[in-house]
Amino acid sequence: MASGKLDVEVEIKASADKFWHSIRDSTTLFPRLLPHQYKSIEVLEGDGKSVGSVRLVHFAEDSPIVKVAKEKIEAIDEASKTLAYSVIDGDLLKYYKNFKAHLFVSAKGGASLVKWECHFEKASEDVPDPDVIRDFAVKTFHDLEAALKA
Numbered sequence: 001m002a003s004g005k006l007d008v009e010v011e012i013k014a015s016a017d018k019f020w021h022s023i024r025d026s027t028t029l030f031p032r033l034l035p036h037q038y039k040s041i042e043v044l045e046g047d048g049k050s051v052g053s054v055r056l057v058h059f060a061e062d063s064p065i066v067k068v069a070k071e072k073i074e075a076i077d078e079a080s081k082t083l084a085y086s087v088i089d090g091d092l093l094k095y096y097k098n099f100k101a102h103l104f105v106s107a108k109g110g111a112s113l114v115k116w117e118c119h120f121e122k123a124s125e126d127v128p129d130p131d132v133i134r135d136f137a138v139k140t141f142h143d144l145e146a147a148l149k150a
Contacts, residue, residue: 002125003098006134007117012145016107019114020081022144023103024049030140033147036060037140044070051076054088064132066091074100081105096130097121101137114141 012019022029027048030038039058046053053073059066070089076082087099104115116137120130 003119003121004129005117005119006129006131007115008134008138010114010116010138010141011108012112012114012141014112014145014148015110016081016105016112018148019112019144020105022148023083023105027055030144034140034143037063037136037143046073049073049076057090064136065095066133092130092133093123095123095127097123099130116141 014022027041027043031040037060039060041048041058042056044054044056048055051073055071055073057069057071059068068090069087069092071085072088073083073085075084081104083103085101087093087096087101092099098121099118100120101116101118106113106115116134118130118133
């Protein structure tokens with residue numbers, strides 16, 4: 001089956017530290033600040049922040065394709081503000097045999113540069129690249145930026 005990679009960079013008008021801490025606190029912050037995208041995020045294993053933690057993410061009703069995803073944190077580097085996770089169960093795995101994502105947050109002046117990339121293996125040749133998932137991540141970053149300003 002076809003494997004691939006998608007990535008995107010987004011400039012955010014919040015400090016890298018502030019944005020990174022919001023990402024790290026996403027279990028509680030996302031459902032509260034972004035209820036139109038995230039219904040709930042439940043920690044199933046670990047503390048929800050450390051390597052090996054497993055979270056069950058319930059997306060809002062109008063979420064494209066994916067309503068539920070079980071994510072496992074694979075790697076974290078607080079100093080370089082990087083995070084890697086894989087989807088280990090849920091709707092996304094109907095379309096992709098493997099789905100792993102990496103998030104990088106870096107300072108850019110008083111703002112941040114957020115890079116998100118995913119590596120995937122399609123379940124069949126008919127499955128499109130996960131552009132809709134990338135676009136959802138970008139929307140999340142911009143909506144989080146707006147919520148942090150409010």
